[in-house]
Amino acid sequence: MNLKELSHLLGISQTTVSRALNGYPEVSEATRARVVAAAQAHNYSPNTRAQGLATGHSRCIGHVISVNDSGEMVNPIFGDFMAGAGETYAAHGYDMMMTRVGAQDEADTYRNLQARGAVDGVVVHAPRTSDARLPLLTEIGLPFVVHGRSTGTDLDYSWLDVNNRRAFQDAARYLVSLGHSCIGLINGQETLDFAIRRREGYVSALTEAGLSIDPALMVSGEMTEEYGFASASAMLDMPDPPSAFLVSSIICAVGVRRALDGRGLKQGADVSIVTFDDCLSYFANGAETPVFTAMQSSVRAAGAALAQMLIDRINTPDAPHIQTLWEADFVIGPSTGPYTKD
Amino acid sequence: MNLKELSHLLGISQTTVSRALNGYPEVSEATRARVVAAAQAHNYSPNTRAQGLATGHSRCIGHVISVNDSGEMVNPIFGDFMAGAGETYAAHGYDMMMTRVGAQDEADTYRNLQARGAVDGVVVHAPRTSDARLPLLTEIGLPFVVHGRSTGTDLDYSWLDVNNRRAFQDAARYLVSLGHSCIGLINGQETLDFAIRRREGYVSALTEAGLSIDPALMVSGEMTEEYGFASASAMLDMPDPPSAFLVSSIICAVGVRRALDGRGLKQGADVSIVTFDDCLSYFANGAETPVFTAMQSSVRAAGAALAQMLIDRINTPDAPHIQTLWEADFVIGPSTGPYTKD
DNA sequence: CCATCATGTCAAAGCGCTTTGGAATGGCGC
DNA sequence: GCGCCATTCCAAAGCGCTTTGACATGATGG
Numbered sequence: 001m002n003l004k005e006l007s008h009l010l011g012i013s014q015t016t017v018s019r020a021l022n023g024y025p026e027v028s029e030a031t032r033a034r035v036v037a038a039a040q041a042h043n044y045s046p047n048t049r050a051q052g053l054a055t056g057h058s059r060c061i062g063h064v065i066s067v068n069d070s071g072e073m074v075n076p077i078f079g080d081f082m083a084g085a086g087e088t089y090a091a092h093g094y095d096m097m098m099t100r101v102g103a104q105d106e107a108d109t110y111r112n113l114q115a116r117g118a119v120d121g122v123v124v125h126a127p128r129t130s131d132a133r134l135p136l137l138t139e140i141g142l143p144f145v146v147h148g149r150s151t152g153t154d155l156d157y158s159w160l161d162v163n164n165r166r167a168f169q170d171a172a173r174y175l176v177s178l179g180h181s182c183i184g185l186i187n188g189q190e191t192l193d194f195a196i197r198r199r200e201g202y203v204s205a206l207t208e209a210g211l212s213i214d215p216a217l218m219v220s221g222e223m224t225e226e227y228g229f230a231s232a233s234a235m236l237d238m239p240d241p242p243s244a245f246l247v248s249s250i251i252c253a254v255g256v257r258r259a260l261d262g263r264g265l266k267q268g269a270d271v272s273i274v275t276f277d278d279c280l281s282y283f284a285n286g287a288e289t290p291v292f293t294a295m296q297s298s299v300r301a302a303g304a305a306l307a308q309m310l311i312d313r314i315n316t317p318d319a320p321h322i323q324t325l326w327e328a329d330f331v332i333g334p335s336t337g338p339y340t341k342d
Numbered sequence: 343m344n345l346k347e348l349s350h351l352l353g354i355s356q357t358t359v360s361r362a363l364n365g366y367p368e369v370s371e372a373t374r375a376r377v378v379a380a381a382q383a384h385n386y387s388p389n390t391r392a393q394g395l396a397t398g399h400s401r402c403i404g405h406v407i408s409v410n411d412s413g414e415m416v417n418p419i420f421g422d423f424m425a426g427a428g429e430t431y432a433a434h435g436y437d438m439m440m441t442r443v444g445a446q447d448e449a450d451t452y453r454n455l456q457a458r459g460a461v462d463g464v465v466v467h468a469p470r471t472s473d474a475r476l477p478l479l480t481e482i483g484l485p486f487v488v489h490g491r492s493t494g495t496d497l498d499y500s501w502l503d504v505n506n507r508r509a510f511q512d513a514a515r516y517l518v519s520l521g522h523s524c525i526g527l528i529n530g531q532e533t534l535d536f537a538i539r540r541r542e543g544y545v546s547a548l549t550e551a552g553l554s555i556d557p558a559l560m561v562s563g564e565m566t567e568e569y570g571f572a573s574a575s576a577m578l579d580m581p582d583p584p585s586a587f588l589v590s591s592i593i594c595a596v597g598v599r600r601a602l603d604g605r606g607l608k609q610g611a612d613v614s615i616v617t618f619d620d621c622l623s624y625f626a627n628g629a630e631t632p633v634f635t636a637m638q639s640s641v642r643a644a645g646a647a648l649a650q651m652l653i654d655r656i657n658t659p660d661a662p663h664i665q666t667l668w669e670a671d672f673v674i675g676p677s678t679g680p681y682t683k684d
Numbered sequence: 685c686c687a688t689c690a691t692g693t694c695a696a697a698g699c700g701c702t703t704t705g706g707a708a709t710g711g712c713g714c
Numbered sequence: 715g716c717g718c719c720a721t722t723c724c725a726a727a728g729c730g731c732t733t734t735g736a737c738a739t740g741a742t743g744g
Contacts, residue, residue, distance in 0.1 A: 001457070002730055013694045018732060028692060045457040049394035050730035053699045058391060060439075065428075074425045074642075076624040079416040086407075086442030095460065097402075098438045100428030115343070115387040117700095118437065224624045251624055254596055258633070261603060282418040282566045282593055291600070300416075344700055355724045360702060370722065392700035395729045459730095 001044045010038055021046070048095075052117075060095040061085075061310060062119035064110065066103050066126065075126065076223070076251055077278045077299045081147070084303025085123070092311050094120075107136055114142040121310045123147060127159075127193050143317060145310045147302060148194050158313060160306050160324040164194045164276075167295040167328040168201030168246060171274045174293075174330070175244045176209045179339030180272060183217065184235045184242035186228055186252055190220040195248065198276075202246055223248055228255025236263055236271075243339050244272035250283055253292055253335075272336040276328070290333030297328040343386045352380055363388070390437075394459075402437040403427075403652060404461035406452065408445050408468065417468065418565070418593055419620045419641045423489070426645025427465065434653050436462075449478055456484040463652045465489060469501075469535050485659060487652045489644060490536050500655060502648050502666040506536045506618075509637040509670040510543030510588060513616045516635075516672070517586045518551045521681030522614060525559065526577045526584035528570055528594055532562040537590065540618075544588055565590055570597025578605055578613075585681050586614035592625055595634055599677075614678040618670070632675030639670040 007014045012031065020027045020035035027035075038044075052058045063085075065078065082096070089096050097119055101109045110133065113119050121143035124133050130152035137144045138155060146159040175183050185202045188195040199220075203213055216238065219231045228247060235242050236259060247253040253275035257267055265271050277285045277296040285294050309322055349356045354373065362369045362377035369377075380386075394400045405427075407420065424438070431438050439461055443451045452475065455461050463485035466475050472494035479486045480497060488501040517525050527544045530537040541562075545555055558580065561573045570589060577584050578601060589595040595617035599609055607613050619627045619636040621643075627636050651664055 003732095004730075014731080015694055015696095015733080016692080019693095022732085026692065031692080043453055043457050045454050046732095047395075047730050048458040048460045049391045049400060050699090051732075052391040053389075053395055053701085054730080054732040056699070065425075067425075074421040074623050076418075076421065076622075078421040078424075079418065082420075082440060083407075083409075083416045083442055086440065090442060096440045096442075098424060098428065098440055100425060100432060100438075111385055112387050115385050116390040118390045222624075224626065226626050226629050230629070258599075280418075281416050282564075284566065284568050287568050287572070345702095346700075356701080357703080357725080358723055361723090364702085368722065373722080388702095389700050392729090393702075395731085396700080396702040398729070 001042045002047065003044075006035075006038060006042065006044050009042075010035060018046075056117075058095075058117060058120050059093060060097050060119045061089060061307070062097050062099060062113050062122040063125065064099045064101055064106070064113070064122060066101055066106055076249070076280065076283075080278065080280050080298075080300040081125075081303040083281070084298075084300035084305075085307040086303075088304045088307035088311070094307075094311065106133065110136060110142065111140060114140050121145075121314045123306055123310060128191055129193055129196065131193070143310065143313045145306050145313060147306055148192075150193050151196070156321050158309055158321040158323065160302055160309065160326070161194070162297045162302075162326050162328050164197040164328075165201040165204075167276065167297075167330075168198040169205045170201075170330055171246055171293075171295055172202045172205030173209070174332075175246070175272060175274060175336065176205060176211070178244075178272065178336060180242075180244040181209075181211050181339070182214075182240060182242045183211075183244045183246060184232070185218040186231045186245055186247045186256065187218065187220045188223050188248040195220060198248060217242055223252045225251050225255040225258075228252030229259050230255070232256040232259035233262070236260075236265070242271070243341065244336070245274070247273060247275040250275050250277045250280065250285060250292065250294070257335075268334045268337040269340065274336060285331070286333065290331045291335065293333045293336040294331050295328035296331060297326055302326070343384045344389065345386075348377075348380060348384065348386050351384075352377060360388075398459075400437075400459060400462050401435060402439050402461050403431060403649070404439050404441060404455050404464040405467065406441045406443055406448070406455070406464060408443055408448055418591070418622065418625075422620065422622050422640075422642040423467075423645035425623070426640075426642035426647075427649040428645075430646045430649035430653070436649075436653065448475065452478060452484065453482060456482050463487075463656050465648055465652060470533055471535055471538065473535070485652065485655045487648050487655065489648055490534075492535050493538070498663050500651055500663040500665065502644055502651065502668070503536070504639045504644075504668050504670050506539040506670075507543040507546075509618065509639075509672075510540040511547045512543075512672055513588055513635075513637055514544045514547030515551070517588070517614060517616060517678065518547060518553070520586075520614065520678060522584075522586040523551075523553050523681070524556075524582060524584045525553075525586045525588060526574070527560040528573045528587055528589045528598065529560065529562045530565050530590040537562060540590060559584055565594045567593050567597040567600075570594030571600050572597070574598040574601035575604070578602075578607070584613070585683065586678070587616070589615060589617040592617050592619045592622065592627060592634065592636070595677075610676045610679040611682065616678060627673070628675065632673045633677065635675045635678040636673055637670035638673060639668055644668070 003014050007017045017035050020032040124144050124146040127146050127148045127150040131150040134155050149159045149161045221227045245256050260267050274293045277294040279298040285291050345356050349359045359377050362374040466486050466488040469488050469490045469492040473492040476495050476497050491501045491503045563569045587598050602609050616635045619638040621640040627633050
């Protein structure tokens with residue numbers, strides 16, 4: 001069923017049918033009702049491609065997922081982010097497109113997306129320092145919003161980020177206040193902007209407490225469970241093992257916990273763990289009571305908010321850019337406790 | 343840059359440019375080379391919507407993610423599945439579209455997708471028994487493949503599934519062979535076909551060993567970490583607690599492990615765990631040596647294979663349907679051991 | 685009673701591409 | 715020199731929609 005058929009069926013011109021369905025005021029309410037009923041009855045929806053051709057918009061948002069250098073990792077937060085964004089898109093009649101790409105083809109992919117007119121805008125994921133995507137997208141004129149931020153650019157752009165520096169600073173201060181002086185940092189990949197900020201927060205808290213910064217206690221990597229396990233294991237086997245860990249993801253934290261278990265160490269008593277928690281739906285930090293002491297911020301909510309920001313940008317491209325900084329919630333769970341070895 | 347501009351620029355007709363780029367033989371190689379070079383130089387890619395309008399294909403695959411009844415859960419395997427599928431799509435020049443939908447609007451969403459011509463085909467995720475989507479899609483003529491299977495339909499359709507029944511039967515047999523007679527099943531939602539098959543495998547292994555089936559030892563639910571923890575905790579607090587668990591997801595298994603830890607029980611020694619492992623990239627079952635004894639099958643590989651199946655179906659709609667059954671690998675890790683309480 | 689105007693409707697152009705049905709061009713044999 | 719193919723190219727139609735500009739219609743005011 002297409003417009004022509006439907007209009008023939010109703011004995012009305014295509015113009016009127018189109019206007020009736022798109023809510024234009026030039027159509028009488030009686031006609032509109034007839035048209036809408038007929039459309040529903042015959043399961044008519046305007047052809048997306050034809051509509052897009054005519055309007056010049058695709059009503060589709062792109063998400064380019066760059067496969068990490070380290071191989072074939074899928075960011076665990078991805079599903080929840082998309083769920084949040086998807087809600088917003090659905091509410092505004094936008095489709096959501098995903099493209100997976102190797103890091104070397106990143107620029108081409110964005111160029112292509114825009115040349116083909118496949119999307120009206122994109123969400124930039126996992127920004128790096130001085131991320132090349134921001135000038136690129138600005139240059140080719142593809143609207144975008146950034147999940148996170150990119151230090152080292154003087155471009156004006158829209159972003160939404162969690163105050164990672166503050167979160168890790170506060171968490172480290174908390175551990176210091178419990179008497180810990182040897183704290184391991186199990187960070188995300190420090191090619192990514194957020195991870196750098198987290199380390200800064202950690203370093204600054206330790207520095208202000210007069211503690212020394214030991215490079216051996218700071219690791220950076222893909223935030224898998226195995227990475228958490230391996231990193232924590234290595235640190236715990238050092239001559240002066242840390243009595244606490246600051247961890248970048250709850251998935252890593254599970255690995256850290258496994259490392260403790262393997263050594264008969266009790267978390268909270270022998271070794272403390274504070275983790276960042278993205279509030280993943282399938283890996284909630286406990287139900288009513290938290291499992292880990294954590295800095296938490298819902299990645300799903302971030303997805304929803306960023307989608308809204310992007311749609312707004314597309315609708316009013318000349319509006320000023322919006323920068324949003326969310327503070328993480330700090331919740332205290334049983335995974336932390338006072339330093340006890342003295 | 344569009345076709346018209348590019349052809350003017352080259353002093354050639356649009357037809358020839360289009361044919362040159364699409365590899366038609368009517369164009370001399372010299373002309374083709376010129377055209378390709380110019381297209382590259384000016385970053386020309388045919389407009390997706392116009393191309394789609396003209397050809398009648400969208401070169402886009404839809405993934406409809408039904409939000410579970412239980413609320414707002416995102417299936418953790420989703421990211422890895424999409425990563426696998428995305429690889430295949432990219433290789434064939436297909437885009438990948440995602441739609442998130444509440445269970446009640448499912449049928450409308452598929453109908454709409456096809457009426458709008460938004461996608462050339464869809465992947466059906468998380469099939470239920472007698473899943474209504476299969477007759478619906480067949481009726482409206484939207485090509486599809488199923489990740490899993492749906493019992494209770496006499497339709498002929500293409501699917502790829504893991505032999506869940508066999509995997510759980512084998513796993514249960516293995517536990518029985520270790521001397522376990524009281525085995526808890528922490529299953530996925532039994533509205534879903536795969537979970538039913540898993541239970542069947544479990545039941546059949548216990549039955550053939552002459553063990554009784556205790557409904558209190560079988561639970562079904564969304565496979566979160568918390569669910570694994572809560573379910574295992576409840577069973578361990580029973581008067582006759584199980585000495586082993588069969589778990590439907592590695593994420594649940596982490597929750598089960600947490601329940602053991604909380605009770606001072608040693609996994610493998612006091613209580614055994616066997617889990618299904620979808621080989622999630624960020625939650626691998628250990629690096630060289632497994633963490634859990636597990637039945638494993640890569641959901642990412644499934645995504646890649648299903649994407650290929652769907653593309654093939656779209657290209658040759660009259661080809662016979664393909665049914666693929668993968669066997670899970672059984673790996674033995676430290677999470678299982680002989681029954682010791684006697 | 686005519687000019688004016690709001691209202692509801694329509695025909696046709698155009699969005700950027702593919703593809704059909706010709707039409708030039710040049711090489712070849714006779 | 716002529717007819718005949720291959721080769722190479724093109725003009726124009728069509729995909730299904732939106733939107734412009736124009737046109738009936740009936741109501742209104744002078």
